[in-house]
Each structure stands twice: as C-alpha cells, then as structure tokens.
Amino acid sequence: MSNMIKKSKKKHEAKTVSFSVVLEQIKSGGTIYREGWNGKGLTVILDNTHPQLEPFFVLITPMVDEEGDNVFRCNTWVPSIADLLAEDWFYETPVVDVDWEKEAK
Numbered sequence: 001m002s003n004m005i006k007k008s009k010k011k012h013e014a015k016t017v018s019f020s021v022v023l024e025q026i027k028s029g030g031t032i033y034r035e036g037w038n039g040k041g042l043t044v045i046l047d048n049t050h051p052q053l054e055p056f057f058v059l060i061t062p063m064v065d066e067e068g069d070n071v072f073r074c075n076t077w078v079p080s081i082a083d084l085l086a087e088d089w090f091y092e093t094p095v096v097d098v099d100w101e102k103e104a105k
Contacts, residue, residue, distance in 0.1 A: 016088040019079065025091040026057075035088035043092075044077055 022032040026046045033043045041062040048055035059077035064070060 016090060018087050019084050019089055022089040022091045025093060028093070031092040033090055034083070034086060035090065 016035055022030070026032050026044065029046075031043045031045050037043075043060045045058050045060065046055055047058050057077040057079070059075050061073045061075070062070060063073055
C-alpha cells in the first residue's frame with residue numbers, strides 16, 4: 001500500500017494552509033501532514049473504502065523493522081484542537097485514480 005500512496009500523490013508546492021483547506025483535499029483523496037511532522041514522515045489519509053464503516057483518518061508512520069526493511073505503521077487518528085487551529089498544514093493531491101480493491105488482490 002505504501003508504494004501506491006507515494007506513486008499516486010503529487011506534492012502541493014504552496015505555503016502552509018489551515019486545517020479547513022486540507023480537509024477539502026483529504027476528502028478528495030489527498031494526503032495531509034503538518035510542517036512540524038515533516039521530519040518524521042508522518043502523513044494522514046482518509047479511509048472511506050469500507051462500506052460498513054464510517055470514514056476515518058489514518059496516521060501513517062514510516063518505520064524500519066528488525067530486518068532493516070522500510071515498513072509503515074497505520075493507526076486511526078483524531079485531530080486535536082491544536083491540529084484544527086494550526087496554520088502549518090501541507091497536502092498532496094492525487095495524480096491518478098487507484099483501484100484499491102484491484103491493487104489489494
């Protein structure tokens with residue numbers, strides 16, 4: 001999944017923006033992150049692929065496993081008040097549509 005995310009996104013080369021701006025981007029399939037997170041590689045996506053579940057945010061954390069391979073840990077995420085009021089958000093927009101169900105097979 002991590003390779004699909006990287007290949008399907010294009011970094012937005014603008015100034016930092018508010019959460020209300022990135023909220024519209026993530027609803028359209030984009031990836032968001034805060035300026036303070038940039039060095040850590042943390043990103044957030046919206047998962048709305050499960051018909052039985054309400055959409056939810058997923059925080060993606062890059063890691064290195066015991067074998068030295070790059071892996072990703074995914075956890076649900078709820079923005080804090082500080083996140084909602086911050087003006088240091090960036091976003092990446094989708095470049096191509098990805099059929100996630102087809103890719104998972």
